Amino acid sequence: MRAVLRSSVFPGFLFVFLAAPAPAQEAQPAADEVRRLEAEIAALREDFAGRLAALEAKLAALEAPAPTPAEVTPSPAPPEAPQPVAPAQAAPAPTVATPPLGSKVFNPDIAVIGNFLGAAGENDSPDAPPSLQMEEAEASFQAIVDPYARADFFLTFGPEEVGIEEGFVTFPTVPGGLLVKIGKMRDAFGKVNAMHAHMLPWTDRPLVVGNLVGGEEGLADSGVSVSRLIPNRFLFLEATGQVYQGSSEIFAAPKRSDLAYVGHLRAYRDLGESSNIDLGGSFAYGHNGATDDTTTRLWGADLTFRWRPLRRAIYRRFLARTELVWSRREGEEAAASSFGWYGSAEYQFARRWFLGARYDWSERAFDPSLEDKGGSLLLTWWPSEFSQIRGQFRRTEFADGQTANELLFQFLFSIGAHGAHPF
């Protein structure tokens, strides 16, 4: 109540005036009276604020009329004697709606994305998804910090935990053409590891991610990332180097100095205006905590082909992608070398419809003799840019001989700021 009254002199005055005789009356009616008055004042205030806003808008419209053509059309100067036009006079008042007053204008762009997942069918593995679950709510806060930096926060709320999916500051204009990020990030290892769950073209992550690249959630850690373009005539080439604390699903640092390192090289080339090819090589290294000096190394290769005809870009597209991962994990006794990969494709066949397929095959990091494999078929429907409904039929053959046939379905919905489209 105080906050409400303090913010406006007029109701504050009323309150002082009316509150004075209150102690003389009985407590209960006085309290009721105060509540009634409070409601009245709130209503008055709302009415007042509404009228004021309307007046302000009218005033702003009067003060900043749309510039008439006459204002901006300079007198035609003969080409022989050009008159430079001063920058200031060339800019008429911008025709922008009056921005909201106060500190709100500096609020970050906020969005919340809900990821609801359902599952049916048989799956006896301990990681089987439940029948219906609000898998994740991701809240993002993004804004420019100052002329030198921007910040991005992605907080995730899962069924059991709340966490920072990512939270980092980016310095886009560091000398030397470097792009520097500091904070908690998803590691730049391959393609899908860097994607948030709602960006994936599937309801789940491929088996190889679960087996070799840090479990279902992938690799994410606190650290520093530096990336640079390598200019050349043939290709877009970008090199990224990252240093992490060494604390994620597959890395654990027994000592403070046992950092984890990630390197990524990306090559991209347009094959005409509609299609392009994207190639990547990745490396990750860090201690794994089995003993004080055992380490895990990962090598990855990814290849993406995209096709999207520009004239029909909102109706048709095709994307094929594969990622291969090799892992060498040192254990207490011996080292295990494992391999895994997936191949996937998606095709948009109408403005709102996508078909997809994926094949999975992966050995397990601790024991390469155990192989899991599977395949998925997907159908996705987009009611709009801000929501998505997806069904995935998934068959998984686990190394222990069990087979799971499941139907997964997902509802994604997003409110708030319009984010960038994924590429």
Next chain:
Amino acid sequence: MLAMLLLAALEVVTTTEDLGSIVREVGGDRVKVTALARGYQDPHFVEAKPSFIFAMNRADLLVLVGRELEIGWLPPLILQSRNPRVQPAARGYLDASLTAKILEIPTGQITRAMGDVHPSGNPHYWLDPDNGRRIAQAVQAKLQELQPEGAAYFSQRYADFDRRLAEGEKRWDAAMAPYRGTKIVTYHRSWPNFCERFGLNVIGYVEPKPGIPPSPGHTLDLIATMKREGVKLLLVEPYFDEKTPNAIGRETGAHVLVLPPSVGGEKAITDYIKLFDHDLDLVVEALKAGR
């Protein structure tokens, strides 16, 4: 003269070919222009291809349409450009909408129940030639700021463009004069500035709401409205599917005209002035036939 030769051309990146053409008009051979989106592409849904990053990396100046037209793809390109000159609010960042006449700025509460609304107004403002003039003026001022040695050159080029544009406007206004007030329907809300300028009256859209694809119910309503109002022309941007517009055309007898809203939308449309020459020729022809 020697100083002229020593001056390197300014590298300019524009998000669309329309802006690219205007920058070329004003900058002449003192600018090297790269336009990112093609004129036959839906400018809302351009992909942030890494190949664009190289151009952005070298740019001295970035000119954008603004009003959230490029919100889905330009921010990541700017961020990854590693170029301090074109970051938002830097000297080499020019939002062309700031000095243009903007229509359809929503008032009151905006929600996405209205479809993909642009909270700060309709971004297709370049389709009024007077806004082309204002853009050219802003570009002139910016080029003079970035390269003061070229000030006289830029204002000469601007004056020449302004003169040719004014001649064009006379031509276009005269051609459209007999058709002022004609009721038409468009696919997307791409044409408010165009229609306001040339006196066309848009009474409906093929999209039920901006960015929402046509629905059967809305299409039937639209057909009824068009029959009632005697609408004889339906404009479709080249990046939309023509199936629904053609069905509406068959039902109502309206002429379905694929009209490029941008430079480069057709091979013949090589610059900003030709865009209006081309489009208005088509519109006048269609309206003549519809009479």
